Amino acid sequence: MRVARVQAWLGERVPIAPLIEALRHKRVPQHRYSVWYYFGGITLFLFVVQVVTGGLLLLYYRPSAGEAYESVQFLMTRVQFGWLVRSIHAWSANLMVASAFGHLFSVLFLHGYRRPREVTWVSGAFLLFLVLAFGFTGYLLPWNQLSFFATSVGTDMAGTIPWIGHFIVRFLRGGDTVTGATLTRLFGVHVAILPAIATALVCLHLFLVQQHGMSVPPSIEEESRRSERPVATVPFFPDFALRDLFAWTVALAVLAALAAFYPWELGLKADPFAAAPAGIRPEWYFLWEFQTLKYVPASAFGINGELLVVGALGIGAALLLALPFLVPDRPSTRRALAWIAAAALAYMILLTALALRGSGGPIP
Amino acid sequence: MSAITGTAPASGEPERRTFLNWLLGSWATGVAASIFYPILRYLIPPDIPEAATRSVDAGKASTLLPNSGRVVAFGSAPAIVVRTATGDYRAFSAVCTHLQCTVQYRPDLQHIWCACHNGHYDLSGRNIAGPPPRPLEQYDVNLRDDEIVVSKRA
Numbered sequence: 073m074r075v076a077r078v079q080a081w082l083g084e085r086v087p088i089a090p091l092i093e094a095l096r097h098k099r100v101p102q103h104r105y106s107v108w109y110y111f112g113g114i115t116l117f118l119f120v121v122q123v124v125t126g127g128l129l130l131l132y133y134r135p136s137a138g139e140a141y142e143s144v145q146f147l148m149t150r151v152q153f154g155w156l157v158r159s160i161h162a163w164s165a166n167l168m169v170a171s172a173f174g175h176l177f178s179v180l181f182l183h184g185y186r187r188p189r190e191v192t193w194v195s196g197a198f199l200l201f202l203v204l205a206f207g208f209t210g211y212l213l214p215w216n217q218l219s220f221f222a223t224s225v226g227t228d229m230a231g232t233i234p235w236i237g238h239f240i241v242r243f244l245r246g247g248d249t250v251t252g253a254t255l256t257r258l259f260g261v262h263v264a265i266l267p268a269i270a271t272a273l274v275c276l277h278l279f280l281v282q283q284h285g286m287s288v289p290p291s292i293e294e295e296s297r298r299s300e301r302p303v304a305t306v307p308f309f310p311d312f313a314l315r316d317l318f319a320w321t322v323a324l325a326v327l328a329a330l331a332a333f334y335p336w337e338l339g340l341k342a343d344p345f346a347a348a349p350a351g352i353r354p355e356w357y358f359l360w361e362f363q364t365l366k367y368v369p370a371s372a373f374g375i376n377g378e379l380l381v382v383g384a385l386g387i388g389a390a391l392l393l394a395l396p397f398l399v400p401d402r403p404s405t406r407r408a409l410a411w412i413a414a415a416a417l418a419y420m421i422l423l424t425a426l427a428l429r430g431s432g433g434p435i436p
Numbered sequence: 437m438s439a440i441t442g443t444a445p446a447s448g449e450p451e452r453r454t455f456l457n458w459l460l461g462s463w464a465t466g467v468a469a470s471i472f473y474p475i476l477r478y479l480i481p482p483d484i485p486e487a488a489t490r491s492v493d494a495g496k497a498s499t500l501l502p503n504s505g506r507v508v509a510f511g512s513a514p515a516i517v518v519r520t521a522t523g524d525y526r527a528f529s530a531v532c533t534h535l536q537c538t539v540q541y542r543p544d545l546q547h548i549w550c551a552c553h554n555g556h557y558d559l560s561g562r563n564i565a566g567p568p569p570r571p572l573e574q575y576d577v578n579l580r581d582d583e584i585v586v587s588k589r590a
Contacts, residue, residue, distance in 0.1 A: 150482045
């Protein structure tokens with residue numbers, strides 16, 4: 073009696089009953105590619121892990137060139153479980169990039185970007201860029217040698233853009249070179265600006281996913297049409313939700329194992345007047361761009377080589393964003409797109425592997 | 437428990453469901469505990485051992501005029517050195533015993549005053565007016581040439 077009255081009181085003031093009702097009737101398609109549906113959920117789970125561990129790190133971190141490295145060192149050596157929190161944040165960031173890419177390519181190969189999900193795709197592509205921006209800005213924050221030079225190289229690339237390049241470099245660095253001003257700037261971007269944008273975009277993305285439901289791949293649609301049997305589905309709650317929970321548990325287990333057995337290292341403190349250490353390279357998800365830069369000559373067709381790479385990346389990003397509007401929904405174009413995506417994926421994997429082997433540098 | 441011992445009851449389903457729910461519940465508790473225990477420990481600030489300060493240099497005596505005061509660092513807390521109108525040197529902890537604001541010397545009143553809640557202390561550190569419940573801790577003052585040296589009383 074009491075409970076019913078509290079429910080009625082709450083229901084009047086927080087009217088979520090229609091939402092619960094919708095979730096109760098929501099069903100998720102079940103077919104041989106269903107396993108790829110979990111990558112979005114895993115990415116979301118890792119995003120939540122990042123928000124929680126990032127908030128914890130903020131309690132001890134000090135964003136200045138004089139104190140950043142020491143505060144991380146203090147966190148890792150003196151604060152109980154500080155090493156674990158930092159290690160989880162770093163590993164989860166890497167896993168999140170990996171699962172976001174897995175999500176992107178699975179949606180691409182299963183053609184989930186088609187009408188009416190174009191806006192879902194665009195918001196997702198923006199979120200992927202945000203994830204990479206999170207990775208780039210967060211990398212500098214411990215203020216160690218590796219991150220210092222990686223940030224120096226990464227921001228320098230923007231300088232090749234004609235006319236506005238110099239302005240962008242200064243804008244990113246908060247000055248002409250990477251200094252404490254850069255650290256403060258990237259810190260603000262990493263903990264305030266990017267999270268605000270990402271949270272809004274995640275909400276939009278999730279809302280659209282809930283509204284449109286999961287996309288069924290064209291091949292499965294075709295099979296169902298031919299056999300005149302509707303695509304099999306399972307209820308979202310509890311069936312799919314429990315499977316999602318299982319996927320999250322697996323992600324948590326992998327994350328905890330990596331964080332505990334391979335704790336993230338801190339390295340040496342950044343010294344702007346020391347030479348860049350040998351074997352310096354960016355995070356693995358920027359390696360293929362890094363390797364591409366090594367192969368492109370200083371100038372080609374009368375254009376600066378770096379500018380060619382930066383330009384190609386920019387065009388690639390624009391094409392990725394606009395993809396649903398560029399690809400007509402016909403079997404032939406879908407097949408062509410799948411081949412292009414496979415080629416892009418193969419290129420990224422090949423160049424990452426080459427970079428990991430350490431080849432491509434000029435040897436005197 | 438019959439699911440383990442194998443003595444199947446007449447209605448096996450509810451028993452098995454209870455067992456599975458129990459299993460799921462203990463798993464969830466385990467996961468929650470292994471997440472929240474480290475977080476709780478992490479939130480507790482680590483102890484930073486501080487060297488106990490016994491005595492500090494409180495600047496030149498020649499720059500501290502009669503009927504004035506100066507707040508100096510005494511370890512991690514402030515101390516106040518006062519030169520009375522008659523030229524005597526006094527030193528106290530500058531932490532108000534009411535709510536830990538830092539006190540100051542009022543030349544117009546010729547005693548120590550706390551701005552936060554209008555607390556008054558006389559030149560022996562006694563709380564004479566306002567909310568402070570206890571006197572200020574008094575320190576020893578010695579002059580080494582022109583240097584004022586403030587030290588804790590043994």
